[in-house]
Amino acid sequence: MTPAALPPPARLADDDVHIWCLRQDHPIDPQALAVCEALLSPGERARRDRFVFPRHQRQFLLAHALVRATLSHYTGVAPARWTFAENQYGRPEPATPDVALPIRFNLSHTDGLIACAVTLGRDIGVDVEDVTRQAAGLDIAERYFAPAEVADLARVPEADRARTFFDYWTLKEAYIKARGMGLALPLRAFAFRLAPGAPPAIAFTPELDDDPATWQFRLLRPTATHRLALAVRDSPVRPVRIALDWADPALFARYHR
């Protein structure tokens, strides 16, 4: 059987940031899972098989199929053609030759939710968390957050403290992921300021050579129990246009060759 042509690429404009979310705790058709399996490279399958628990294997499978399908959705490049190069901190970037668009992505997952954000050219980081997670988060805040953030958490009514912690945590994660350095960046060297009705703002200590005027941040609530933060390196003078959509693994078959 001759494979049909890939669907025409969807448009991703210069100022667009598109976020594709996937509920991996919802039932997924076995055929769709088989397609996801076929989209992965042999190296990704080997990484998937290193996980001890089946739920982590399934999550990895869906997350990496989502990345390949999303990149293909905007470029018309067949999913199997994607190759990735990691920087010294392990952040992957598309490395497939002869792709016309400078598409970049960032992937995050937590219990129940996977998110893949894409944009053209600019640095981007995304983080999702399940806000019902039991993770001794306030311990982390006291040890690792900036003093202004710790003080703000102390002022928040106790009933709201865990959720506010996750607002800060996802923003901080999104920023260090956008920088491509992860936890090699000290979390206390930058502080977010949260104000109702305004996008989150960042301030840096001199330890981090960075400029708040070059960043945009958003906090989203893709579900009642999930927080999603986005960090994009771009001047707030020209706000990026953010769209969040839900991916359906059953549709990944469109990209399977």
Add this chain to the structure above:
Amino acid sequence: MTRDDLRSAVIDALLSVAPEADPARLKPDVSLRDQLDLDSMDLLNFIIALHRALQVDIPEADYRRLMALDGCVTYLEEKLGSTPAGGGR
């Protein structure tokens, strides 16, 4: 503290963030992130647990050395081995 003592402290710290992990099934030279899906929050809680058990401060630049069990034990051996005899930290 012997290498076995350190390994046991590392496994206790790991079980505090991944209680369902079976240490006997873990490959000592493969990243814990790649075997147990530990994320950044798990890693920081693991480091807090190590700090509580061993009174060791681990700078951000060294986090990458903690990713696999063997590497973590070796790192702690080096780090704690530099403590002057009889001295606290």
